[in-house]
Amino acid sequence: MPAASSPSRRPHSGNRRDESARLAVLHAADDLLVENGFGSLTVEAIARRAGVAKQTIYRWWPSKVEILLDTLIEDSDKRIPVPAEKPTAASIRRYLRGFARFVTRDPAGKVLLALIAEAQHDADTATSFHKRYLGPRRAREREMLTRAIEAGEVAPRLGADATMDALVGPIVYCALTGSSLPRGLVDTLVDDLLRPGTD
Amino acid sequence: MPAASSPSRRPHSGNRRDESARLAVLHAADDLLVENGFGSLTVEAIARRAGVAKQTIYRWWPSKVEILLDTLIEDSDKRIPVPAEKPTAASIRRYLRGFARFVTRDPAGKVLLALIAEAQHDADTATSFHKRYLGPRRAREREMLTRAIEAGEVAPRLGADATMDALVGPIVYCALTGSSLPRGLVDTLVDDLLRPGTD
Amino acid sequence: MPAASSPSRRPHSGNRRDESARLAVLHAADDLLVENGFGSLTVEAIARRAGVAKQTIYRWWPSKVEILLDTLIEDSDKRIPVPAEKPTAASIRRYLRGFARFVTRDPAGKVLLALIAEAQHDADTATSFHKRYLGPRRAREREMLTRAIEAGEVAPRLGADATMDALVGPIVYCALTGSSLPRGLVDTLVDDLLRPGTD
Amino acid sequence: MPAASSPSRRPHSGNRRDESARLAVLHAADDLLVENGFGSLTVEAIARRAGVAKQTIYRWWPSKVEILLDTLIEDSDKRIPVPAEKPTAASIRRYLRGFARFVTRDPAGKVLLALIAEAQHDADTATSFHKRYLGPRRAREREMLTRAIEAGEVAPRLGADATMDALVGPIVYCALTGSSLPRGLVDTLVDDLLRPGTD
DNA sequence: AAGTAACCGAGACGGTACGTCATGTCTTACT
DNA sequence: AGTAAGACATGACGTACCGTCTCGGTTACTT
Structure with a gap:
């Protein structure tokens, strides 16, 4: 195995918005809401679950409510x-x-x-x-x-x-x-x- | 009788539950909810507004929801x-x-x-x-x-x-x-x- | 069993300082210090252990240090x-x-x-x-x-x-x-x- | 040169540990100990004095004792x-x-x-x-x-x-x-x- | 081909509020 | 008067998230 890929890493697209990150956030938010309720739905939890940095969420959505609205x-x-x-x-x-x-x-x-x-x-x-x-x-x-x-x-x-x-x-x-x-x-x-x- | 009463102190009733504290909490919670909405209704704010210690709230109510239920x-x-x-x-x-x-x-x-x-x-x-x-x-x-x-x-x-x-x-x-x-x-x-x- | 006393209750003497309470406090403080260390030696714990009201301690000792000094x-x-x-x-x-x-x-x-x-x-x-x-x-x-x-x-x-x-x-x-x-x-x-x- | 430097802002270094925060904590702890004694040395006071969030202290030190040990x-x-x-x-x-x-x-x-x-x-x-x-x-x-x-x-x-x-x-x-x-x-x-x- | 720009994961930062604990003061009711 | 009981205001504890920031690294468009 050459140096081609670090093992479990979703590669991101560089310059443009990463569509897979967007979807991961949407699904993570949805899943967490259903599993644990809105009360324990936090931006940090969404980021963790989506495997995404918190800043990536804040870059595209002003709040978790807007994420839910999108879904x-x-x-x-x-x-x-x-x-x-x-x-x-x-x-x-x-x-x-x-x-x-x-x-x-x-x-x-x-x-x-x-x-x-x-x-x-x-x-x-x-x-x-x-x-x-x-x-x-x-x-x-x-x-x-x-x-x-x-x-x-x-x-x-x-x-x-x-x-x-x-x-x-x-x-x-x-x-x-x-x-x-x-x-x-x-x-x-x-x-x-x-x-x-x-x- | 010089030292009869310290001026601005709500005296509490000692061994028994302080009814005035109970009412102060209830009204404070109600007022804050109407003024600022549930989102910024915190136990600390209720305590501040009611002039009551946070612990006095936690002694009698398990959560702010129960306060609102009482009112x-x-x-x-x-x-x-x-x-x-x-x-x-x-x-x-x-x-x-x-x-x-x-x-x-x-x-x-x-x-x-x-x-x-x-x-x-x-x-x-x-x-x-x-x-x-x-x-x-x-x-x-x-x-x-x-x-x-x-x-x-x-x-x-x-x-x-x-x-x-x-x-x-x-x-x-x-x-x-x-x-x-x-x-x-x-x-x-x-x-x-x-x-x-x-x- | 007459009606004389509630079961495990040290009766107190009323008017004068209760010597048994004094000794209970001293021993409780000593025991707790040895068992758990000074760090977790609290007035409330002493009172609990001694079966004494907190106020009884504060009436006779200005602080837990004075209790320890007595012992x-x-x-x-x-x-x-x-x-x-x-x-x-x-x-x-x-x-x-x-x-x-x-x-x-x-x-x-x-x-x-x-x-x-x-x-x-x-x-x-x-x-x-x-x-x-x-x-x-x-x-x-x-x-x-x-x-x-x-x-x-x-x-x-x-x-x-x-x-x-x-x-x-x-x-x-x-x-x-x-x-x-x-x-x-x-x-x-x-x-x-x-x-x-x-x- | 208008926006060259915001005046009273300690910029922090981003991803890596902020050395100036570390030093501020160390000195604050030291100063407070000398001024008021260990008895009134609290994590909150250290944080206030150092101009640092409490969580920043807990992130790096498990207790105030370890801060003092470092100094x-x-x-x-x-x-x-x-x-x-x-x-x-x-x-x-x-x-x-x-x-x-x-x-x-x-x-x-x-x-x-x-x-x-x-x-x-x-x-x-x-x-x-x-x-x-x-x-x-x-x-x-x-x-x-x-x-x-x-x-x-x-x-x-x-x-x-x-x-x-x-x-x-x-x-x-x-x-x-x-x-x-x-x-x-x-x-x-x-x-x-x-x-x-x-x- | 090199440079630039926007995105990404990571995570430290100053904060706010949480719910718990101990303090020392106070009142009531009993002995 | 002394006591047990326990409510009270105060304030520190250690934790969880908030929303902002900077870091390195990774494409993909320039030039």
């Missing part, structure tokens, strides 16, 4: 995209069920809960969370619902935003309190609040 | 008692409006949000929060709703617990996301989910 | 009294051998070493130690030596105080450094420094 | 080196006088006394003190004396170690008890115990 945005775009084309009552119901599964059973859902929580503790987190995640997502949800209303698919008594809150709120609340989602909750909410089709 | 329990028993006698559709509506006001406008409501949040970050907090606050409160809410159902005041399609989650969830969710509660949300929820009388 | 004075008067009547070269030699044994092997000797040590760390200890122990003892030793010189028993080249320092110093130094006393050290010191009888 | 070793190598080459009766006398001055008058000598004292209170200190300071120093002193004996410069009746104890003991003892060293003590000890030349 959350990627994951929720992948797992629970907001239906965009021609939404029907059925597709909304499907979306809410997907959201409920994401938030109660998917490890990635823990990140969302943790960020909602941290936003209570820290104003910067709240700002970032709204600007980067919640705002855009709500906009797409509102559009989905508005189109459905215009198409006559659903006819809620409340405005689009308030209706989404009334639908999503119980799901998030159950997830936050650790209660398993009661059977039929999503369906009943959809039936009672969207009054699909008729009155 | 929350006292405050919410005072401000938003669960109606006990002969609940009607109207009293339930009134209770939910009170709860919404508590959680969105009352400083003491911040404590509830902070504890829901911290329960996401720390398992011990979750346990304590459920055992000492959420469990008992939910039990009383369930009883309230069950009695109203038995009395024919309301007729929800879901079970008592699920119905409470569907009613309370949106309120808490709006508070957590900092959105102001949409006009008419509580009323619509009551109307659509409790189906008072029949349909 | 040291009683013990060294008992174990290594300074020969008073008609001192001879032989009785001085015997005294020094006794002192050496006390300081290297007797548990009570540990108290002397601890107080010499603590006197380096704390000025009040130094003052108290000199006033209550070292001063009086040195006075008696000087008198012993002076009488022996006047009687022609010994003829040191140095003054009485300096000679005692030269005799006692090596013994204490060996004890402090934990070295076992070299064979023949005391005898050689006596022979070489006191030049008994002749020149 | 003692450096200082006594500088101030009272053990004569190595061809020791004579005169050089031994000179060494003892230097040692006496060090221990009674030099501020650095206080460190030696404090460590001898602390070794009585704490077993770890005793171990460290012997291994790092007393052992090596005694070895060099023994060698000095052995060579002088072999060269016929001196002829003590005791072994080399015991003789050194008999010479050094009184000096240390006087320093510990705060008595000023009696005039002629060192000379008389040398004369009577080393019996230089003949008998």
Whole structure:
């Protein structure tokens, strides 16, 4: 064996940002959050787990919250995209069920809960969370619902935003309190609040 | 009588627990939470603000979370008692409006949000929060709703617990996301989910 | 078993100083010093061990050092009294051998070493130690030596105080450094420094 | 030249140990010991005085005793080196006088006394003190004396170690008890115990 | 081909807060 | 009045992370 490689070293790319380091940080943060909870999620632990220097984290992310936001945005775009084309009552119901599964059973859902929580503790987190995640997502949800209303698919008594809150709120609340989602909750909410089709 | 009292000293009561110290801690914690948020709520700051030794805090509370739980329990028993006698559709509506006001406008409501949040970050907090606050409160809410159902005041399609989650969830969710509660949300929820009388 | 007494309780006497408490404190301090060293000798530990309230200690002794001084004075008067009547070269030699044994092997000797040590760390200890122990003892030793010189028993080249320092110093130094006393050290010191009888 | 140097900032050296921090700690410890005594020498005070974070101290020293040992070793190598080459009766006398001055008058000598004292209170200190300071120093002193004996410069009746104890003991003892060293003590000890030349 | 610039792991640094321990003062209730 | 019990304010302990900094070393773009 020549001098070619030190044994267990991830080689980095030199001049440009090291994509493998970025991914390692994202995954380390996610894993640690799921394993030990946000409370013991520290930048030093992420760096250790990712095999990355602390400074590499601080170079690219202003705080651990932004790391989690990055993972959350990627994951929720992948797992629970907001239906965009021609939404029907059925597709909304499907979306809410997907959201409920994401938030109660998917490890990635823990990140969302943790960020909602941290936003209570820290104003910067709240700002970032709204600007980067919640705002855009709500906009797409509102559009989905508005189109459905215009198409006559659903006819809620409340405005689009308030209706989404009334639908999503119980799901998030159950997830936050650790209660398993009661059977039929999503369906009943959809039936009672969207009054699909008729009155 | 010359040396009767040294001027600026809160005398403590000796062998028994100092009630004034207990209250000072509770209020200091509450004030600091409202002023600076949970993120910068430290035991040292509480002790400073309360004019109390750190050890006095650790003697009586295992963590700052338990301090907040104490204030929350006292405050919410005072401000938003669960109606006990002969609940009607109207009293339930009134209770939910009170709860919404508590959680969105009352400083003491911040404590509830902070504890829901911290329960996401720390398992011990979750346990304590459920055992000492959420469990008992939910039990009383369930009883309230069950009695109203038995009395024919309301007729929800879901079970008592699920119905409470569907009613309370949106309120808490709006508070957590900092959105102001949409006009008419509580009323619509009551109307659509409790189906008072029949349909 | 009458109703007279709770089982393992030393009853206290009410109005006058409780002699049994005094002795319990003295013995507890001594025992703890020998068992764990001065470093972990605390007033609270003494109180626990003696089965006595902390305040009872503070009422009668200004510090733990004074407790140790009390035990040291009683013990060294008992174990290594300074020969008073008609001192001879032989009785001085015997005294020094006794002192050496006390300081290297007797548990009570540990108290002397601890107080010499603590006197380096704390000025009040130094003052108290000199006033209550070292001063009086040195006075008696000087008198012993002076009488022996006047009687022609010994003829040191140095003054009485300096000679005692030269005799006692090596013994204490060996004890402090934990070295076992070299064979023949005391005898050689006596022979070489006191030049008994002749020149 | 505007940004040439930020004025009052001790820049630290990055990856490697900061030598100026090391020295600041050493001097702070030394100064505080001399000013206030070992009793009020705390790690926090050292850190404050040195302008250093407490953790920087704990990173490099396991306890304040080791800090003092470092200063003692450096200082006594500088101030009272053990004569190595061809020791004579005169050089031994000179060494003892230097040692006496060090221990009674030099501020650095206080460190030696404090460590001898602390070794009585704490077993770890005793171990460290012997291994790092007393052992090596005694070895060099023994060698000095052995060579002088072999060269016929001196002829003590005791072994080399015991003789050194008999010479050094009184000096240390006087320093510990705060008595000023009696005039002629060192000379008389040398004369009577080393019996230089003949008998 | 040599020089430069941006990235990387490593880790020391000054800080803040943690939760624990001992201090010496104080009050209560009992004997 | 002396005592056991124990709460209290104070302050040091040693630990864990924070976010900033500098070090050497490694590519990959210049020139």
